[in-house]
Amino acid sequence: MSDTKKSFLIINRKAPYGSSAARDALDVALTISVFEQPLSLLFMDDAVLQLLPAHNAAAIGQKNLSANLSMLEMYDIDQLYVCQRALEQRGIRPDDIELNIILLDQSGIAALIKKQDQVLSF
Amino acid sequence: MIFSIVVTGAPYSSQASASALQFSRSVLKLGHTIHRVFFYADGVHSGSALAAPPQDEANIPSEWTALACEHDLDLVVCIAAAVRRGVLDENEARRYEKSGHNLSPDFTLSGLGQLVEAGILSDRVVTFGA
Amino acid sequence: MDNLTVNGVIIPVDNEGYLRNLDDWAPAVAEQLAQQEGIQLSDAHWEILAVLRQFYQQFEMSPAMRPLIKAITAELGADKGKSIYLMSLFPGSPAKLASKIAGLPKPTNCL
Amino acid sequence: MTLHLINKTPSESSALRDSLSAVSNGDALLLIENGVYAAMPAYAELFTRLPGSVQCYLLEDDAIARGLKDLNQDFRAIGYDGFVELSCRYGKVVSWF
Known part of the structure; x- marks a missing residue:
């Protein structure tokens, strides 16, 4: 869609459902992918809670974010980075997550941010 | 330098829109360009033409309008976020069979592609979040 | 747009021809939705x-x-x-x- | 290099903590809105492990609005024009909220 390429990073930091942040970030990610720009997603802080499996959001009248997230690979969005410390703090093991994720420590996160052209936060 | 600005907080609920407004004024004053201001999530309420704050408070939506008129700014409100929250232009009101519309004429409803395009074409994207 | 009538039942659509209630969808409904768009489903x-x-x-x-x-x-x-x-x-x-x-x-x- | 923009107090969200863990050498921090409260002396401890190459700023209007005085001397007060200049000087702006 555009000859210019910019690398985008979306930083997710919010838990799902309680606010629109997770869904807002997902919609932006899908759009960036439609524009065929290099894209990475980073899950920090409470956003790692988005990655827990087996949501059943119909119970609260919302759409199922884990179903939506499993769609990312259909959009060829495969750079999913996760803050290791955020997982540990919440007692989540990487094996609990059904998506293909890349764990990052603090310096890994700094390096990821450093190499981006644009960073959008949610 | 080419800037784009993203606002995700609603005026009067958060400071985001007011900060973005001040920042935008400085960007323009210093001779830079604003490619687009994109209102997303609760930020869409900045586009309401019906906001009526008390006279001794800032009217943030109309301040955006004034700035846009003066500098020919592209103020884009995310259509999906806006329609959900009841911020509609005439066209969407017709599309969803609603009795009224409230988007200020100086704002445009458009898709998230406008945000991504702004990111591609701008040197800096600055987000004012809530 | 006019509502659809499928097997004698009225299926409401909006002004752009989208189903008002997604649960109304059935193959016979799809046939009519397609017809409105000038498509014969194969x-x-x-x-x-x-x-x-x-x-x-x-x-x-x-x-x-x-x-x-x-x-x-x-x-x-x-x-x-x-x-x-x-x-x-x-x-x-x-x-x-x-x-x-x-x-x-x-x-x-x-x- | 990155300008990190923080608009929350140290306790209303993890924005500040997350930004501090994501800075690289040569980055800058700018506190705006409720973020300026982090420049109160009581929070000085949070910033002691920052690399010396990281410059710290706060938005003066937001500090004045909140009646804040005698703030952490490591933070330089700037106006919106200074905010714009920092955005230009650093390669990108990352918002933490």
Whole structure:
């Protein structure tokens, strides 16, 4: 869609459902992918809670974010980075997550941010 | 330098829109360009033409309008976020069979592609979040 | 747009011809939705609609063009996973048009 | 290099903590809105492990609005023009909220 390429990073930091942040970030990610720009997603802080499996959001009248997230690979969005410390703090093991994720420590996160052209936060 | 600005907080609920407004004024004053201001999530309420704050408070939506008129700014409100929250232009009101519309004429409803395009074409994207 | 009448039952559609209640969708309804768009559904159309409905069921979102093609390639083979093929079945904006006939939600004009 | 923009107090969200863990050498921090409270002396401890190459700023209008005085001397007060200049000087702006 555009000859210019910019690398985008979306930083997710919010838990799902309680606010629109997770869904807002997902919609932006899908759009960036439609524009065929290099894209990475980073899950920090409470956003790692988005990655827990087996949501059943119909119970609260919302759409199922884990179903939506499993769609990312259909959009060829495969750079999913996760803050290791955020997982540990919440007692989540990487094996609990059904998506293909890349764990990052603090310096890994700094390096990821450093190499981006644009960073959008949610 | 080419800037784009993203606002995700609603005026009067958060400071985001007011900060973005001040920042935008400085960007323009210093001779830079604003490619687009994109209102997303609760930020869409900045586009309401019906906001009526008390006279001794800032009217943030109309301040955006004034700035846009003066500098020919592209103020884009995310259509999906806006329609959900009841911020509609005439066209969407017709599309969803609603009795009224409230988007200020100086704002445009458009898709998230406008945000991504702004990111591609701008040197800096600055987000004012809530 | 006029409401549909399918087997004597009135199926309400909005002013753009989208189903007002997604639960109303049935194959006979799809036939009429397609007719409104000037399309006579063939087996070739039906297998695309099936992929689309399955996509929506699995991911709870309607696909953009590229992921739709990816899903069709996976289900129906690479010959059919091509935008030119989809254009021939659902002219103009295939993802949008097929979604409408498949009874998926009205798109938000998000791009 | 990155300008990190923080608009929350140290306790209303993890914005500040997350930004501090994501800085690289040569980055800058700018506190705006409620973020300026982090420049109160009581919070000085939070910033002691920052690399010396990281410059710290706060938006003066937001500090004045909140009646904040005698703030952490490591933070330089700037106006919106200074905010714009920092955005230009650093390669990108990352918002933490």
